[in-house]
Amino acid sequence: MNSQIIDTIKQYSTIIIHRHVRPDPDAYGSQLGLKYILEHNYPDKRILAAGTHDYTMDFLDFPDLVEDQDFEGALVIVTDTANTERVDDQRYKTGAKLIKIDHHPNDDAYGDIVSVDTTASSASELIYELFTYGRDHEGWTMTAKAARLLYAGIIGDTGRFLFPSTTQKTFAVAGELIKYDFDRNALHNGMYEMDRKLLHLQGYMYQNFKMDENGAAHVKITKDILKEFDVTATDTSLLVGSLGNVKGMKAWVILIEEDTEIRVRLRSKGPIINTLAKEFGGGGHPLASGATAYSWQEADQVIARLAEICAAAN
Known part of the structure; x- marks a missing residue:
């Protein structure tokens, strides 16, 4: 499936990535982590992250301003979103082709290409798996900016590795991501510190x-x-x-x-x-x-x- 996704990505000059409404760290992590991986490895492509920004995610990153015309002929990828009603920005339907990458039960199998693995701890873990396939077959490389986002998505959806969704693979992926140069302490503070x-x-x-x-x-x-x-x-x-x-x-x-x-x-x-x-x-x-x-x-x-x-x- 990852080979099909990458082959499809290579065919489009504009790629718009969506996630679910009321976003959590995995929504931002998988969406924006994928954005920065693709930007880094395909600098000639235009990669946009859609959706309304949630101020609670300020510590992570920000989506892009996406215009209606951007969807014309674009590849649309939706991450971490089980059903169509929860996709943030319903213009996702107006692209040329649609890919779903998710780890929730696939009750709503929308999309031209559907990549769902309910054994994964998070959508961010699945994006890392996509990266490793791209690394091994296309020479992809990772940036610290993307690694930080994927790591945030994983620790968010596993409750800092306490939830049953955490597997040996999850720990292995997290171990690879922390090799990159980002401030884990600052990231954890952003995720878990609370106002009085x-x-x-x-x-x-x-x-x-x-x-x-x-x-x-x-x-x-x-x-x-x-x-x-x-x-x-x-x-x-x-x-x-x-x-x-x-x-x-x-x-x-x-x-x-x-x-x-x-x-x-x-x-x-x-x-x-x-x-x-x-x-x-x-x-x-x-x-x-x-x-x-x-x-x-x-x-x-x-x-x-x-x-x-x-x-x-x-």
């Missing part, structure tokens, strides 16, 4: 979460609570794993109210929860998923279903 106001909200979560006898937990963060702590819904992405430190916790959902919807962030230590996310128009990994509710009544249905899943897992 966010830590105060974390304290609120610890004081107010509810957990049943089967280890299913939830916490609701309303717009009023966000206002009280002076944080945004996007800021709360850094707190999703917090409840995992609670003894006896099996799976949890954090519900964050926005103007027109409620973000549903699901995490698990064992029970499969991406099937639950799909019930509410979302998706993701078996142990880390997201969805959207459009009322607190619907959010309560998510809580009830999570309780059922944890009870069945006992």
Whole structure:
């Protein structure tokens, strides 16, 4: 598959790379890591990264301004995005050819070329595998800028190598990436340091979460609570794993109210929860998923279903 992807890349003078909405480090890492690899090895090509910038990713990098005419005759590559609804910038459909590179379950097999490996820790790991094929067969080389982004994507999606998705291959890839000259300490600080106001909200979560006898937990963060702590819904992405430190916790959902919807962030230590996310128009990994509710009544249905899943897992 990597040979087909590289052969296709070689055929196009303009390549536009997309990732998912509400981006995390792996979305930016795989998208922009690939961008810099291709720019470095094909300096005659125009490589663009599409999507709306998220200020929480300022420490990593920034996407490009992509115009409508850029898509004419362009190759489009979408990384780290399971389904078409979550592609950031729906103009991805207007290119000449589409490649999907992802590590989520392939329920939506969009694209002319589909490269999906659910055993990979992250999309960034898959981009590194693409690089190694290019290195061995096309003479590709890596830059520190690209290595930094891929490393960020891997540690982001593995929770600093703590999640079950981490494999021996993941450690081997990370070991190769840290050979490049970038400041790992500064990168880690950018990913995990939090403002005091966010830590105060974390304290609120610890004081107010509810957990049943089967280890299913939830916490609701309303717009009023966000206002009280002076944080945004996007800021709360850094707190999703917090409840995992609670003894006896099996799976949890954090519900964050926005103007027109409620973000549903699901995490698990064992029970499969991406099937639950799909019930509410979302998706993701078996142990880390997201969805959207459009009322607190619907959010309560998510809580009830999570309780059922944890009870069945006992």
